[in-house]
Amino acid sequence: MSEKPPRYASWTAGKLPLPELAEMKRRGEKIVMVTAYDAPSGRLADAAGVDVILVGDSSGMVVHGRESTVPVTMDEIVFMTQWVTRGAKRPLIVADMPFGSYEESDEQAVRNAVRLVKDGGADAVKVERGGTTVQRARAIVGAGIPVMGHVGLTPQTATVLGGFKAQGRTAERAQELLADAKALQEAGCFAIVLEAVPPAVAETVTKALAVPTIGIGAGGGTDGQVLVWHDMLGYYDGRAPRFVKRYASVGEVIEQALAQYAEDVRGGAFPEEQHTYAMPEEELEAFRASSR
Ligand code: KIV
Numbered sequence: 473m474s475e476k477p478p479r480y481a482s483w484t485a486g487k488l489p490l491p492e493l494a495e496m497k498r499r500g501e502k503i504v505m506v507t508a509y510d511a512p513s514g515r516l517a518d519a520a521g522v523d524v525i526l527v528g529d530s531s532g533m534v535v536h537g538r539e540s541t542v543p544v545t546m547d548e549i550v551f552m553t554q555w556v557t558r559g560a561k562r563p564l565i566v567a568d569m570p571f572g573s574y575e576e577s578d579e580q581a582v583r584n585a586v587r588l589v590k591d592g593g594a595d596a597v598k599v600e601r602g603g604t605t606v607q608r609a610r611a612i613v614g615a616g617i618p619v620m621g622h623v624g625l626t627p628q629t630a631t632v633l634g635g636f637k638a639q640g641r642t643a644e645r646a647q648e649l650l651a652d653a654k655a656l657q658e659a660g661c662f663a664i665v666l667e668a669v670p671p672a673v674a675e676t677v678t679k680a681l682a683v684p685t686i687g688i689g690a691g692g693g694t695d696g697q698v699l700v701w702h703d704m705l706g707y708y709d710g711r712a713p714r715f716v717k718r719y720a721s722v723g724e725v726i727e728q729a730l731a732q733y734a735e736d737v738r739g740g741a742f743p744e745e746q747h748t749y750a751m752p753e754e755e756l757e758a759f760r761a762s763s764r
Pocket residue numbers: 507526527528529530531568622665667688698700
């Protein structure tokens with residue numbers, strides 16, 4: 473008699489277990505994280521062996537053409553998380569909590585985190601900053617939802633930080649950053665993003681924490697790296713931050729393909745016979761006769 477599959481096998485089959493991230497830190501294996509915003513990009517990130525996908529509110533800028541991440545809504549993140557989870561099976565899916573979805577109260581934070589998991593299908597959520605966010609993270613973790621923290625350059629509150637600038641560049645600010653990261657860990661966060669901080673500071677924070685750090689613009693001493701999909705693939709006509717390494721220029725490839733398509737349509741080179749559907753000759757004759 474064949475063995476019964478475990479009760480939740482179809483849901484969890486092949487998914488990277490969340491505790492594995494801490495094990496990777498312990499083993500000194502780097503964690504690979506990238507943002508994604510739809511099903512095809514989720515599928516490609518999965519096929520490429522990415523460990524964690526962030527459905528980031530960077531979508532507000534790189535996908536939706538806004539000046540900042542601030543106007544991004546819960547509905548947008550829920551929809552994008554649904555799309556990404558349809559494409560990506562193995563990677564852990566972390567949904568960003570957009571600005572205004574967790575600042576008011578623990579109840580608001582838990583309600584919106586639950587929505588991202590229940591309606592969006594996220595495995596975990598991400599919140600920005602230390603300060604009052606520490607208590608929000610504790611409340612969400614208390615509700616049974618894994619939380620990723622994010623310190624350093626926190627785009628949702630970039631105005632307070634003086635713009636999209638590197639952080640933790642004085643001893644005092646670096647100490648504050650370390651204290652925020654430790655407080656988020658103590659609140660139960662399973663990992664912390666360190667954005668735009670000097671490598672030496674990121675390394676010190678990484679050594680001081682038991683949970684993994686994921687760097688972006690934080691040097692090579694963190695436990696993992698994250699990049700924004702459009703920045704790293706050259707699919708964004710804005711100015712990418714200096715810490716981005718561009719691995720492809722898909723924007724150029726797409727523009728060339730579209731220009732070729734336009735030329736083919738205008739010149740009659742497209743469509744060709746192979747792009748059309750055949751019809752039995754007698755049916756065609758009957759159709760022609762009936763339409764005279
Ligand atoms: O929204 C996002 O893409 C992020 C990453 C830059 C970490 O928060």
